[in-house]
Amino acid sequence: xxxxxxxxxxxxxxxxxxxxxxxxxxxxxxxxxxxxxxxxxxxxxxxxxxxxxxxxxxxxxxxxxxxxxxxxxxxxxxxxxxxxxxxxxxxxxxxxxxxxxxxxxxxxxxxxxxxxxxxxxxxxxxxxxxxxxxxxxxxxxxxxxxxxxxxxxxxxxxxxxxxxxxxxxxxxxxxxxxxxxxxxxxxxxxxxxxxxxxxxxxxxxxxxxx
Amino acid sequence: xxxxxxxxxxxxxxxxxxxxxxxxxxxxxxxxxxxxxxxxxxxxxxxxxxxxxxxxxxxxxxxxxxxxxxxxxxxxxxxxxxxxxxxxxxxxxxxxxxxxxxxxxxxxxxxxxxxxxxxxxxxxxxxxxxxxxxxxxxxxxxxxxxxxxxxxxxxxxxxxxxxxxxxxxxxxxxxxxxxxxxxxxxxxxxxxxxxxxxxxxxxxxxxxxx
DNA sequence: TTATGTGAACTAATTCACAGCG
DNA sequence: CGCTGTGAATTAGTTCACATAA
Numbered sequence: 001x002x003x004x005x006x007x008x009x010x011x012x013x014x015x016x017x018x019x020x021x022x023x024x025x026x027x028x029x030x031x032x033x034x035x036x037x038x039x040x041x042x043x044x045x046x047x048x049x050x051x052x053x054x055x056x057x058x059x060x061x062x063x064x065x066x067x068x069x070x071x072x073x074x075x076x077x078x079x080x081x082x083x084x085x086x087x088x089x090x091x092x093x094x095x096x097x098x099x100x101x102x103x104x105x106x107x108x109x110x111x112x113x114x115x116x117x118x119x120x121x122x123x124x125x126x127x128x129x130x131x132x133x134x135x136x137x138x139x140x141x142x143x144x145x146x147x148x149x150x151x152x153x154x155x156x157x158x159x160x161x162x163x164x165x166x167x168x169x170x171x172x173x174x175x176x177x178x179x180x181x182x183x184x185x186x187x188x189x190x191x192x193x194x195x196x197x198x199x200x201x202x203x204x205x206x207x208x209x210x
Numbered sequence: 211x212x213x214x215x216x217x218x219x220x221x222x223x224x225x226x227x228x229x230x231x232x233x234x235x236x237x238x239x240x241x242x243x244x245x246x247x248x249x250x251x252x253x254x255x256x257x258x259x260x261x262x263x264x265x266x267x268x269x270x271x272x273x274x275x276x277x278x279x280x281x282x283x284x285x286x287x288x289x290x291x292x293x294x295x296x297x298x299x300x301x302x303x304x305x306x307x308x309x310x311x312x313x314x315x316x317x318x319x320x321x322x323x324x325x326x327x328x329x330x331x332x333x334x335x336x337x338x339x340x341x342x343x344x345x346x347x348x349x350x351x352x353x354x355x356x357x358x359x360x361x362x363x364x365x366x367x368x369x370x371x372x373x374x375x376x377x378x379x380x381x382x383x384x385x386x387x388x389x390x391x392x393x394x395x396x397x398x399x400x401x402x403x404x405x406x407x408x409x410x411x412x413x414x415x416x417x418x419x420x
Numbered sequence: 421t422t423a424t425g426t427g428a429a430c431t432a433a434t435t436c437a438c439a440g441c442g
Numbered sequence: 443c444g445c446t447g448t449g450a451a452t453t454a455g456t457t458c459a460c461a462t463a464a
Binding site: 194 | 219221225229254255290291297306307312316320321360361384391403404405406407408410412414415416417418420
């Protein structure tokens with residue numbers, strides 16, 4: 001089982017990896033041991049050649065006529081993504097969007113564990129959401145430092161996003177999953193992944209009207 | 211003001227359009243009348259040449275030294291995206307994620323109006339979320355037909371997603387914004403835009419560990 | 421000088437063609 | 443045959459170089 005070398009895996013391939021993973025999880029539940037690129041492609045609506053090329057980046061050897069060993073493939077993809085260990089994260093902003101993320105059960109399979117949520121609003125603080133405690137934002141820095149949290153999730157209104165991002169950086173956070181729609185000003189050492197629903201809506205609109 | 215011809219606008223450009231739009235909205239509030247690609251690029255952290263190339267697809271003529279006329283540019287982008295008219299939509303699944311979408315105030319500026327939400331759960335039905343009524347799913351087909359709703363948003367648990375999608379198609383829906391993580395089996399005439407948070411998480415993970 | 425606009429060059433990603441293996 | 447794996451061909455997207463206009 002080759003340890004995947006993430007260098008040079010194309011961004012589109014990385015984005016497809018989670019898709020493959022969830023389909024492989026289903027196949028595993030069905031008792032499958034070997035899976036071919038053809039089958040994955042059919043089930044996901046992709047082209048077989050693309051799946052095959054993507055699989056090549058995992059360095060898992062397939063066997064003609066049989067396909068790829070399912071367990072090994074899953075492990076290789078997880079390892080490529082850094083999802084073999086669980087990363088603890090703090091979420092800030094326990095409003096509707098934050099609650100939606102807290103309620104999503106699939107993160108554990110995707111290497112993410114949201115340890116605690118934080119908010120400023122006294123009506124929200126100390127009322128657990130989906131089993132996750134919601135603490136006052138004033139406790140963020142100290143707790144993040146002590147627990148050596150490296151990952152932060154921002155689900156606050158735009159006007160507070162930069163302040164929260166600054167707080168996260170001060171607190172030792174190295175990666176930020178940002179659901180605000182402002183451009184965050186951050187040191188290069190901090191990795192940011194912006195999530196923007198408008199992109200998807202734009203594509204849908206164009207596909208519909210074009 | 212040339213009417214944009216959407217044919218051949220690259221997907222990445224379409225995805226950047228909403229970004230430009232929200233930045234242009236800010237500039238407009240600041241009283242700006244003319245904006246150069248250089249300025250947009252600096253404010254969004256993109257390269258000027260890329261912004262310039264993207265702007266070219268709007269067919270708005272820029273003027274050297276001054277840049278592009280802001281209002282015209284905004285209108286051209288909106289028109290490219292089909293965001294000049296508001297599209298009515300029905301949302302199904304008023305759980306945490308559905309509520310988050312219902313609570314998002316930015317859709318009106320993005321050509322989207324979520325008219326009603328639907329659910330099966332009696333605890334949820336008839337309790338408005340953020341001012342949007344939540345009706346029983348049994349009323350979906352009739353209302354969608356009568357109101358000629360063309361856009362559906364799916365925020366139900368995966369196991370119900372296909373059934374809801376089928377219901378939407380039967381009800382005359384032409385485009386589906388799908389937040390489930392299953393592959394929907396639909397006729398080619400229906401446009402689907404899948405939204406998958408795992409993609410972003412995957413990218414973040416790789417950027418962090420790579 | 422500052423910025424647009426265009427065609428060419430480059431880079432990235434997808435797809436093809438086919439060899440090889442069970 | 444069915445399927446992997448590889449290198450080449452194609453297509454898509456980004457970036458460069460430079461002509462041009464105010």
